[in-house]
Amino acid sequence: MRLSSMKITLDGNELFDEHELRIEVGSISRESIERSAAGLDGIVSIDMGKRGRSIKQRGVLAANSRASMQQKIEAISACIDGNTHTLVTDSGQEYCDVRMDAFRVKAERAGGNGMFVDYEILYKQMVA
Numbered sequence: 001m002r003l004s005s006m007k008i009t010l011d012g013n014e015l016f017d018e019h020e021l022r023i024e025v026g027s028i029s030r031e032s033i034e035r036s037a038a039g040l041d042g043i044v045s046i047d048m049g050k051r052g053r054s055i056k057q058r059g060v061l062a063a064n065s066r067a068s069m070q071q072k073i074e075a076i077s078a079c080i081d082g083n084t085h086t087l088v089t090d091s092g093q094e095y096c097d098v099r100m101d102a103f104r105v106k107a108e109r110a111g112g113n114g115m116f117v118d119y120e121i122l123y124k125q126m127v128a
Contacts, residue, residue, distance in 0.1 A: 007090040008057070010100075015076050019060035019116075023089065026054040028127065055087070055095060055123040064114040073117070076103050084126055098123040 008016050008023075031048040063069035079085060079100045087095040106118035 009088050010079060011085050012088075013075075015072070015079075016057075016059055017062050019062060021059040022057070024056040024058075025095075026056075028053045050127040052127045053125050055098060055125055057087075057121040057123070059119060061117045061119055062114060063117075066115055069108075069115040069117060073103075073105065076119075076121070079103075087123065095123070095125055097126040099126060 007014060007018060008021060010016075029051045031051045033046045033048060034043050035046075036043045061069065061072050063072055080103060082099065084097040084099050087098050100121060101124055102120075102122040104120045104122075106120060108115065108117045110116075
């Protein structure tokens with residue numbers, strides 16, 4: 001897990017602010033099928049290969065008004081489209097073939113400079 005001030009893009013678009021940004025990358029998982037057969041001691045395990053990994057992004061969005069915050073939220077929500085995207089951090093870390101599965105607004109608050117929203121995004125990185 002990283003906590004830093006970094007620019008992060010999705011398909012080259014700067015949709016996210018740099019406030020309290022955290023990226024948690026899970027490990028690649030594997031899938032298998034296990035079967036037993038009558039009269040045999042033990043099981044047969046068939047390896048189905050790599051199945052991808054989960055990536056979680058958390059941060060805070062900032063906007064000058066409720067209307068501009070709503071535009072940001074709608075732009076991010078439009079990425080929950082079933083397509084795969086490329087997530088890139090300013091350090092050059094690139095996560096290709098990520099599908100955005102969920103975008104959750106956790107808390108909304110007003111501040112001196114406008115609106116702030118805590119958010120969480122869940123991605124699934126597909127493996128070819």
